[in-house]
Structure formats: structure tokens, C-alpha cells
Amino acid sequence: MIALLVRDLRLAVRAGGGFGLGLAFFLITCTLVPFGVGPDGALLARIAPGILWVGALLACLLSLDRIFALDWEDGSLDLLATAPVPLEAAVLMKAAAHWLVTGLPLVLAAPLFGLLLHLPGAAVPWLVASLALGTPALSILGAFGAAVTVGLRRGGLLLSLLVLPLYVPTLIFGAEAVRRGGLGADPTAPLVFTAAITAASLALVPFAAAAALRINLR
Amino acid sequence: MTSLWEYANPVRFMRTSGRVLRWLAPLTGLVLVCGLVWGFLVPDDYRQGATVKIMYLHVPAAMMAINIWVMMLVASLIWMIRRHHVSALAARAAAPVGAMMTVIALITGAIWGQPMWGTWWEWDPRLTSFLILLLFYLGYMALWSAVEDADSAADLTGVLCLVGSVFALLSRYAVNFWNQGLHQGASLSVKSGERMSAAYKYPLYLCMIGFALLFLTLLLIRTRTEIRTRRLAALHAREARA
DSSP states (O other): OHHHHHHHHHHHHHHOSHHHHHHHHHHHHHHHHHHHHOSOHHHHHHHHHHHHHHHHHHHHHHTTTHHHHHHHHTTHHHHHHHSSSOHHHHHHHHHHHHIIIIIHHHHHHHHHHHHHTTOOGGGHHHHHHHHHHHHHHHHHHHHHHHHHHTTOTTHHHHHHHHHHHHHHHHHHHHHHHHHHHHHTSOOHHHHHHHHHHHHHHHHHHHHHHHHHHHHHHO | OOOGGGGGSHHHHHHHHHHHHHHHHHHHHHHHHHHHHHHHHSOOBTTTBGGGGGHHHHHHHHHHHHHHHHHHHHHHHHHHHHOOHHHHHHHHHHHHHHHHHHHHHHHHHHHHHHHHHSOSOOOOHHHHHHHHHHHHHHHHHHHHHHOOSHHHHHHHHHHHHHHHHHHHHHHHHHHHHHOOOSSOOOSSOSSSOOOSOHHHHHHHHHHHHHHHHHHHHHHHHHHHHHHHHHHHHHHHHHHHHO
């Protein structure tokens, strides 16, 4: 399992593109928003939690189809399915690699982007915390979507249609935690809900994703 | 006594559903027309005026939108556990009907909301969760049409329906948390007893029954179409091989 994780990470780094792409997309989203709504600092501060979360979500979505597509094309997915490791664990490792490559950089860079959008200083720790707790759920749910659409032509568009409604609860709780943090209210309740969604997703979704992969490999 | 599962045999299903449809369709028409006409003739509400009448479309459609998703979930589970093809096809046949019910509920809600709340759309928990439900329906239908192999499509949509149900439920409560709403609570409830006068209530019951029957009729017709489509595809495939 660890070997699989290392292999995926190494592939992601060597292939280039995928690694910084999510981050660059996040940056562009945050740059475009002020052009869209005007450079009003107070307004930006108010909408920043939502924008940052939506941006993170879209950046995550961008790289989802890469989770299984490359392995599907060169046939290594078949090998993974017949390997002694359960497919559920392989899915989990794939999602972990995806999170390390796209989710973690977003978490680390989030304070900087918060600065761009005039996010109140009090909200910054909560932004980092909610992203750190929420983005693993995005990765594992995305792995499920990628598993469902892996064999399809033009699966990318369908993937976003399938995955985005699944992201709704995570987005609501994550952004709510940041918003409350910025207002000085107590953000623990939404933060705990975000963590709960992540924990439940990590526990249950790999089974659904592995089932979908087995159907597609049949 | 024959087992219920024998209706999973397509031939048997076609025969029985054909016989059932012969009287189910007229009954549906009768109940729907009676319910809607009665609903149209109720006196205007002292507060809502004539707009109260939109309730007779809105409430049954909203009810069916949720019930149809539950029916799809049950049908998907039956397919995944017992591999009955009719069950999978019924789930497929139900999805567009459910999506239309969701759209009807959203549109009638908007038409009612304009004069009542002064807005076509509000980011209210109930409204928003219906919009999300519509997205789930769209994704489900898109996946059905995207996968070529019929059995794989049935399996994948079944898994999606399962995961989607959990998240649809989760979203329902998440949006509650996110925004306190404008939409009134349930109009009919067993616990709170009388909340609506009988003059409004009985036509509403009739409309609800009518919508449920309408769904059943459409479901049977659409499932029959799906079975025929599948037979046609099988015939074409055999011809191509010969």
C-alpha cells in the first residue's frame, strides 16, 4: 500500500502539470473574483470564505479524472485489482496521493489566498483547519466519481456532474466554519461536522468506489 | 401462490403490466381530473387568495419527487442483490419522471413564491435541497445514458443511487444548518392534527393519490418501453451477427 502511494506521488511529481495545476487554478479563481465583483475590500472580506472554499473545490475537481484514468489506459488498474491488496485499500491510497498532490498544497497556500481576498485575520486559522479537515473528503468522493466514470469517453464532464452534488455538505460546513471564525463566533460545530463527513467518507466511500471499479473492469 | 419475484420475469411483467395498465390509466386520469378540478374550485384563502390553489400541484409533485428517489433506491438495491433486470429498468424508467416532478415542484413553488414572498427564488433550505435533488436526478440519468453496456450501467447507477441517497439526505440537513428558511413547515402532519380546514385538505389528498397513480402509470409504461427497447437491441445484435 505504501509502495502504491509512493509510486503515485512519484508519478505525479515527474509528470509535472498535475502538481502545481490545482494551485495555479486556485490562484486564478481568487484573482478573477475581484474582477467580477469589484475591488471593494469589505465585500470581498464577506464573501472570501465561500470563494476560497468553492475555489478549492473546483481546483480539486480539475485533477480528479487523473486518479484512475492513466492506470486504466495502461492496464495497471487490472493489475491492481488482482493484486493481493484489497481494491478498497488501493482506492484509499490513490485518494491519499491525490490529496497530497492537490489538497495539501491548497491547505498550505490558503492563508496567502485569504490575504488576497481580505479574509479577516481571525478567520485564517479556521480556514486552514476547515480545509485540512474537509479536503480529504473531496479527494475520496472524487475518487468515487472517477471510479464510476473511468471507462467512459468524455467522462470528465459527467464526473463533475456526479461529484459536485456530493460536495455540497462539505462545502456548507467548511465555509460556515470559516465565516463564523471571521465573525468571531464559535466555529467548532461546523468544523466538527466537516470532520465527521470526512471520517464517514473515508470509512465508507472506498467500498463504493472499489465496487464501481470492479464493475468497470469486468 | 406465486412468488412476488416471478414478476421479475420480463415476459410475465409485460403480460401483467399490460393488463393492469388497461384499468390503471383511466383510473389515474379520473382521479387526477377530479382532484385538480376540485382543487381549482376551492374558495380563495383569506390570506393567500387564489394562489392557494397552486398547492394542488406543488405539494403532490414535491411529495412524489422524494418518493420516486426512494423507489429508485429500493429498485437499485433489488437489482444489486437479486439481479432482476426489470427492477433495474424500472429504476431507470422512474428517474425522468422524478426529475420532472422536481421541476414541477420548483416551478410551481416559484410561481407561488413571487406574490407571496415577493421573490421567485430564495436560498431557503427546502428550496435548495430540491435543487440539489434535481442535480442528483440529472447525474443519475446522465450516467445511465453514458455507459454502453446495459448491465454495467445498471450496476454503476445503482452504486451512484446508493451513495447519492446518503448525500442527498446529508445535504438536506446541512442546508438547514446553513440557512434558516422561508418555507413553511409541513402542511399535513399526523402529529399536529388539524392544521388545514377540510375544504382544502380533501382535494389535496385526492391530488396526492392522483399523482401517485400517475407515477405508477408512467412507470409501467416507461418500463415496458425500456424492455421493448432492450429486446429490439437484442434483435439488432442477433441480426448483425447472422
